[in-house]
Amino acid sequence: xxxxxxALDRSDSRVRHDEGIGGAVRGFIDxxxxxxxxxxxxxxxxxxxxxxxxxxxxxxxxxxNLANLLFDAAAVGCISLGVVCVLMLGEIDLSxxxxxxLASAILGVIWxxxxxxxxxxxxxxxxxxxxxxFVYATLLNRFGMPSFVSTLAGLLxxxxxxxxxxxxxxxxxxxxxxxxxxxxxxxxxxxxxxxxTAILPGALILLxxxxxxxxxxxxxxxxxxxxxxxxxxxxxxTAVLLVAVYYLNQGRGIPWMFGLFVLLVVLMDYALTRTxxxxxxxxxxxxxxAARRSGINVSRIRISAFMLCSSLAALxxxxxxxxxxxxxxxxxxxxxxxxxxxxxxxxxxxxxxxRGSAWxxxxxxLVIQSISNGLTLLNLSSSLRYMITxxxxxxxxxxxxxxxxxxxxxxRA
Amino acid sequence: MAENESxxxxxxxxxxxxxxxxxxxxxxxxxxxxxAGEVVALVGDNGAGKSTLVKILAGVHQPTSGSIQFMNRxxxxxxxxxxxxxxxxxxxxxxxxxxxxxxVANLFLGHELSxxxxxxxxxxxxxxxxxxxxxxxxxxxxxxxxxLSGGQRQTVxxxxxxxxxxxxxxxxxxTAALGVAQTAEVLNLIxxxxxxxxxxxxxxxxxxxxxxxxxxxxVLRLGRNNGIFTPESSNAELVAAITGATxxxxxxxxxxxxxxxxx
Numbered sequence: 251x252x253x254x255x256x257a258l259d260r261s262d263s264r265v266r267h268d269e270g271i272g273g274a275v276r277g278f279i280d281x282x283x284x285x286x287x288x289x290x291x292x293x294x295x296x297x298x299x300x301x302x303x304x305x306x307x308x309x310x311x312x313x314x315n316l317a318n319l320l321f322d323a324a325a326v327g328c329i330s331l332g333v334v335c336v337l338m339l340g341e342i343d344l345s346x347x348x349x350x351x352l353a354s355a356i357l358g359v360i361w362x363x364x365x366x367x368x369x370x371x372x373x374x375x376x377x378x379x380x381x382x383x384f385v386y387a388t389l390l391n392r393f394g395m396p397s398f399v400s401t402l403a404g405l406l407x408x409x410x411x412x413x414x415x416x417x418x419x420x421x422x423x424x425x426x427x428x429x430x431x432x433x434x435x436x437x438x439x440x441x442x443x444x445x446x447t448a449i450l451p452g453a454l455i456l457l458x459x460x461x462x463x464x465x466x467x468x469x470x471x472x473x474x475x476x477x478x479x480x481x482x483x484x485x486x487x488t489a490v491l492l493v494a495v496y497y498l499n500q501g502r503g504i505p506w507m508f509g510l511f512v513l514l515v516v517l518m519d520y521a522l523t524r525t526x527x528x529x530x531x532x533x534x535x536x537x538x539x540a541a542r543r544s545g546i547n548v549s550r551i552r553i554s555a556f557m558l559c560s561s562l563a564a565l566x567x568x569x570x571x572x573x574x575x576x577x578x579x580x581x582x583x584x585x586x587x588x589x590x591x592x593x594x595x596x597x598x599x600x601x602x603x604x605r606g607s608a609w610x611x612x613x614x615x616l617v618i619q620s621i622s623n624g625l626t627l628l629n630l631s632s633s634l635r636y637m638i639t640x641x642x643x644x645x646x647x648x649x650x651x652x653x654x655x656x657x658x659x660x661x662r663a
Numbered sequence: 664m665a666e667n668e669s670x671x672x673x674x675x676x677x678x679x680x681x682x683x684x685x686x687x688x689x690x691x692x693x694x695x696x697x698x699a700g701e702v703v704a705l706v707g708d709n710g711a712g713k714s715t716l717v718k719i720l721a722g723v724h725q726p727t728s729g730s731i732q733f734m735n736r737x738x739x740x741x742x743x744x745x746x747x748x749x750x751x752x753x754x755x756x757x758x759x760x761x762x763x764x765x766x767v768a769n770l771f772l773g774h775e776l777s778x779x780x781x782x783x784x785x786x787x788x789x790x791x792x793x794x795x796x797x798x799x800x801x802x803x804x805x806x807x808x809x810x811l812s813g814g815q816r817q818t819v820x821x822x823x824x825x826x827x828x829x830x831x832x833x834x835x836x837x838t839a840a841l842g843v844a845q846t847a848e849v850l851n852l853i854x855x856x857x858x859x860x861x862x863x864x865x866x867x868x869x870x871x872x873x874x875x876x877x878x879x880x881x882v883l884r885l886g887r888n889n890g891i892f893t894p895e896s897s898n899a900e901l902v903a904a905i906t907g908a909t910x911x912x913x914x915x916x917x918x919x920x921x922x923x924x925x926x
Binding site: 259462526530532536537605657 | 743744747755757759760761762763764768772773774775778779780781784785787788791803804809810
């Protein structure tokens with residue numbers, strides 16, 4: 251008050267205000283020390299995994315192998331993105347694998363067996379996903395049935411339906427020449443387009459950041475970090491993306507399918523962090539009673555989360571079918587379910603609700619797919635792959651728990 | 664705002680309000696007036712019906728019989744949303760804050776500005792302005808609520824209830840879990856809220872706090888009105904009204920000063 255020019259949020263002298271790049275780095279170190287690790291462990295993990303596999307077999311980092319990895323990551327990544335939604339509420343969906351398998355069976359039956367247009371088949375598959383999500387949410391809202399149980403029941407029921415739809419033949423081959431299969435196996439972005447998409451995020455960060463700074467200054471709020479941090483962020487991100495895109499373009503390039511997945515992640519991130527719906531998701535996950543008392547319709551939020559989760563699982567199933575060019579009884583079984591859930595958790599979305607990000611699906615699936623891809627390159631059997639993926643998941647959850655304890659003792663929720 | 668009118672007429676007027684839970688008569692024939700710009704303390708022993716009354720006013724429970732007038736109109740408070748909409752805000756004892764969200768997000772929870780593209784800048788400005796008007800000491804509105812002290816959380820909870828411009832704010836045991844300095848901070852805040860022209864209903868067990876800020880003290884005992892006191896009343900009078908025991912060591916000593924209850 252004695253300094254009328256002081257920014258509105260800088261009137262409390264007890265708080266250290268970090269300025270510039272030095273301040274930003276200091277703030278980051280503070281956050282990490284108090285247990286707010288963010289994406290740091292995942293990035294370090296990815297670097298470690300890449301180094302180990304590259305030293306064992308240099309093919310791992312070859313551009314074409316990485317392109318393959320991205321093709322494989324997109325399908326389970328989509329499923330994982332849906333899992334992030336339900337984990338955010340502190341719920342779980344154990345049936346995402348079955349849902350994806352059922353979606354691929356629906357695709358095969360309607361498109362190939364019945365000869366109807368593929369667009370219709372995709373729509374029906376997505377709608378069945380939305381319907382299952384609605385059922386889970388309703389069971390939870392009306393009967394208080396824990397999602398753990400209802401989705402376990404859904405897992406069995408949908409697996410049965412998948413087997414029933416596919417009948418005795420057991421699998422349906424999708425036509426290789428179709429756009430959907432080419433999308434899942436061949437199509438990559440043209441080089442010019444991939445470079446443009448590599449520049450876009452940095453440019454957006456810069457433009458939106460400048461706009462935000464201008465608006466904050468207009469209303470007397472301080473700008474922590476200021477222009478220097480903004481420029482540094484945009485420059486680093488653009489440089490990293492350009493190098494990555496250049497490297498991938500030395501081989502097959504960047505799959506459109508992976509592009510679709512990243513687009514969905516970006517949209518989900520916007521919805522979770524910049525809309526009222528996203529705020530309500532965090533609130534319900536953090537303190538359901540408080541959310542209810544604030545006038546948030548908890549039932550509706552749950553319905554939206556479960557419907558999104560199952561729909562994205564169905565989309566993942568369609569992408570997986572197009573990747574394999576078949577709808578089979580094996581689709582969605584095995585490790586698909588747990589990989590999708592593990593990816594969300596490894597990426598940093600808490601199992602206990604209220605903490606997480608859409609990006610955790612992307613980062614987590616890159617970790618899981620890298621391990622799986624690397625072990626396949628080493629000609630190791632799937633038995634070993636399961637064990638190693640299990641160990642990584644355990645480590646990720648331990649890191650999460652330790653970080654949570656540290657956050658609690660540092661007063662950071 | 665009709666200040667002149669509301670200074671004569673109570674903004675909230677309860678007449679003959681009763682509430683039955685099965686065979687239990689939780690409240691019977693309760694009368695309560697709350698004027699704009701005053702702090703009414705609601706005191707009573709455990710089971711006296713304070714919480715039931717608060718829940719009726721918050722729209723959580725509905726009264727079995729009796730009338731509630733708000734701003735000179737009979738109203739039915741049949742849901743928490745309705746009470747909030749009408750202008751009766753409640754700060755519950757457990758505060759109902761989301762610890763994983765920051766102060767701004769908690770203040771605006773459920774009422775965010777521009778739902779499809781959250782206006783964080785505008786929300787932050789309004790948060791700072793409100794907190795400054797209340798002279799609240801919150802170091803940063805961008806820290807998660809988990810990092811705040813008990814008093815600061817209480818401040819955030821009260822500030823949140825003010826955001827919707829209520830006419831009456833009910834505080835359920837706002838100082839129960841707080842230390843000396845934090846209690847003083849919250850009591851100051853209550854006075855500032857009153858000075859904004861709001862009616863404040865304060866539920867508390869702590870007679871010191873009640874006497875420090877209340878303009879009138881309404882005593883409930885076993886679900887009935889048991890007298891209205893002023894902060895000048897002695898501790899013995901209050902204790903006697905709350906416990907119903909006129910025959911105890913405190914009351915005997917102060918017997919001469921005792922006035923008839925239920926005045």
